[in-house]
Amino acid sequence: MLKSISITGFKCFDRFAIDDLAQVNLIGGENNVGKSALLEAIFLLISGANVGNVLKINAFRGITEIRGGELDHLREQVWSHLFSGFDAHRKIQLAAVEDSGELKTTYDVHSTGRPVRKVDATGSGETRPNGGFRRGDALRVEFTPTKGKKSEAHLVLSPEGIRTESTEPQVPLRGVFVTSRHRDSASDVERFGRLQLSHERFELMEALRIVEPRLTDVATIVSGGVPMIYGDIGLGRKLPLSLMGEGVSRLCATVLAIADSRDGCALIDEIENGLHYSVLRRVWEVLRRACQTFNVQLFATTHSRECAAAAHEVFSETSDYNFAYCRLDRVNGEINVKTFDRETLDTALRCNLETR
Amino acid sequence: MNRRRPKPAALSSEEMLPVEPRPEAPVTIVQPVLLLVEGKDCELFTRALVSHLKLGNIQIVNFGGVEELGQYLKTLSLSRRFETVKTIGILRDAERSAADARRSVEGSISAAGFKSKARSPRFQVFILPDNKSPGMLETLCWRSVKNDPFIPCVEELLVCAEKHRVEVKNPDKTKTCAFLATRPDYKGLVGRAAQKGVWPWSSPAFEAIRKFLEGLDRSKPASGFTGLPH
Numbered sequence: 001m002l003k004s005i006s007i008t009g010f011k012c013f014d015r016f017a018i019d020d021l022a023q024v025n026l027i028g029g030e031n032n033v034g035k036s037a038l039l040e041a042i043f044l045l046i047s048g049a050n051v052g053n054v055l056k057i058n059a060f061r062g063i064t065e066i067r068g069g070e071l072d073h074l075r076e077q078v079w080s081h082l083f084s085g086f087d088a089h090r091k092i093q094l095a096a097v098e099d100s101g102e103l104k105t106t107y108d109v110h111s112t113g114r115p116v117r118k119v120d121a122t123g124s125g126e127t128r129p130n131g132g133f134r135r136g137d138a139l140r141v142e143f144t145p146t147k148g149k150k151s152e153a154h155l156v157l158s159p160e161g162i163r164t165e166s167t168e169p170q171v172p173l174r175g176v177f178v179t180s181r182h183r184d185s186a187s188d189v190e191r192f193g194r195l196q197l198s199h200e201r202f203e204l205m206e207a208l209r210i211v212e213p214r215l216t217d218v219a220t221i222v223s224g225g226v227p228m229i230y231g232d233i234g235l236g237r238k239l240p241l242s243l244m245g246e247g248v249s250r251l252c253a254t255v256l257a258i259a260d261s262r263d264g265c266a267l268i269d270e271i272e273n274g275l276h277y278s279v280l281r282r283v284w285e286v287l288r289r290a291c292q293t294f295n296v297q298l299f300a301t302t303h304s305r306e307c308a309a310a311a312h313e314v315f316s317e318t319s320d321y322n323f324a325y326c327r328l329d330r331v332n333g334e335i336n337v338k339t340f341d342r343e344t345l346d347t348a349l350r351c352n353l354e355t356r
Numbered sequence: 357m358n359r360r361r362p363k364p365a366a367l368s369s370e371e372m373l374p375v376e377p378r379p380e381a382p383v384t385i386v387q388p389v390l391l392l393v394e395g396k397d398c399e400l401f402t403r404a405l406v407s408h409l410k411l412g413n414i415q416i417v418n419f420g421g422v423e424e425l426g427q428y429l430k431t432l433s434l435s436r437r438f439e440t441v442k443t444i445g446i447l448r449d450a451e452r453s454a455a456d457a458r459r460s461v462e463g464s465i466s467a468a469g470f471k472s473k474a475r476s477p478r479f480q481v482f483i484l485p486d487n488k489s490p491g492m493l494e495t496l497c498w499r500s501v502k503n504d505p506f507i508p509c510v511e512e513l514l515v516c517a518e519k520h521r522v523e524v525k526n527p528d529k530t531k532t533c534a535f536l537a538t539r540p541d542y543k544g545l546v547g548r549a550a551q552k553g554v555w556p557w558s559s560p561a562f563e564a565i566r567k568f569l570e571g572l573d574r575s576k577p578a579s580g581f582t583g584l585p586h
């Protein structure tokens with residue numbers, strides 16, 4: 001379990017550190033203060049030298065199509081925005097302390113030292129010396145695990161597109177990211193399959209019945225060559241969960257993400273999306289149980305006071321209160337974090353102090 | 357065209373739902389000076405006095421009860437924009453001893469992790485009724501109306517109660533309550549009465565608290581503060 005995280009030079013985080021992490025961490029804050037970026041930083045950190053996950057976090061933000069062509073264009077699309085102030089001369093340093101020591105993932109831009117081919121300068125009006133990509137054509141990731149040797153990988157740009165070069169990338173922790181606009185039913189099907197194959201008993205249907213009490217069965221069905229998770233709500237035929245409403249598919253994705261992150265981290269953006277306030281308490285009971293069952297550390301963002309209050313209520317009933325509410329603020333241009341423990345969150349909610 | 361809409365049918369008394377009080381918005385820091393007061397009645401009273409004095413930099417916040425002050429301050433320090441707060445005023449009742457009440461407040465400040473000599477935020481404390489006497493908000497209000505022609509009648513009420521062996525546990529509260537019962541728009545509590553303009557703000561009884569509030573208001577930064585994070 002990660003106890004603390006530090007981030008340098010990543011997106012809005014010039015220098016940022018968060019301590020006193022719990023098993024379940026709920027992150028609040030105003031719009032555009034870095035809540036989703038914090039989840040992305042954790043995702044990249046625990047991805048180790050799996051440099052391809054850079055493309056995944058771009059896809060989370062809707063950047064799914066990368067066109068080949070001029071290097072500057074590619075850099076802009078693929079990694080410039082990952083660096084604080086778009087300054088790719090800096091290094092991104094992501095580090096965490098866990099029980100067994102510190103793990104560290106760094107990103108920097110350099111040259112592969114292998115000219116790819118001469119670039120036509122008409123696109124940018126810029127002439128490149130030496131006829132090829134030199135400085136800045138590769139994003140290098142270096143991963144230092146708590147034990148063992150470092151590993152390195154590269155994301156290499158060329159006019160034809162992107163390729164990865166790596167030597168046995170180490171992935172320190174399993175991690176699943178659920179975006180705020182999650183529509184990845186293919187991943188859900190795979191995760192549901194793995195859950196059914198595992199020896200762990202965790203009833204997905206019971207969890208989903210919080211949101212849809214009519215549900216009597218959940219199964220994977222392949223229709224037209226496309227596998228999807230279907231449910232029976234007494235309509236005479238089964239229905240894809242995605243057609244039942246946002247709450248059901250959202251909760252399904254969240255529970256499956258936790259189940260599929262065994263001994264790792266689940267990262268859920270805007271966890272309350274699609275869920276009515278009246279079910280939040282029961283949802284948190286399920287999520288708490290799922291995190292315990294699969295030994296998962298959960299990081300989730302929210303804009304909802306009711307969501308934080310429901311989580312606080314659920315964890316207040318446990319002896320160890322393995323929950324933290326962290327609010328991000330932008331102060332003098334820097335992102336700060338304030339962490340509420342059991343007592344301070346209780347006081348804030350009871351005395352109606354703003355926590356979001 | 358003049359189309360008349362059909363009049364909606366009136367709801368029967370069974371159909372009408374009781375009106376719930378509108379939930380208050382969570383407290384957000386918007387001013388450089390916070391004044392923490394003990395309880396809703398004190399909050400209403402202070403709002404009325406601050407408004408009368410036209411003090412624009414003070415944000416009044418009800419911290420609940422004195423036993424929670426330390427935890428409240430600790431939690432308040434986690435609030436968004438707390439770093440923009442320059443001064444925190446604290447207003448509470450003396451009860452039996454103003455000195456004990458002040459010590460208790462200072463203990464809470466220290467327990468919340470604030471250093472006594474820190475430059476920001478600075479703490480200023482006022483113990484009701486006058487920073488030295490035992491008593492409470494009602495003591496202060498009662499003193500402010502001591503020249504009212506009705507006062508001897510209220511005093512007589514207490515003498516009468518004693519004669520009939522009725523124990524009056526809190527004479528200042530009882531007298532203030534009896535006094536307010538004779539006023540128009542009586543709402544029962546000193547804070548509501550303050551909002552209705554019952555208390556004579558020009559009374560010398562309010563001199564000390566007035567000076568305290570004016571001093572708090574002046575403790576704002578000289579210029580350039582907007583109440584928003586930089």
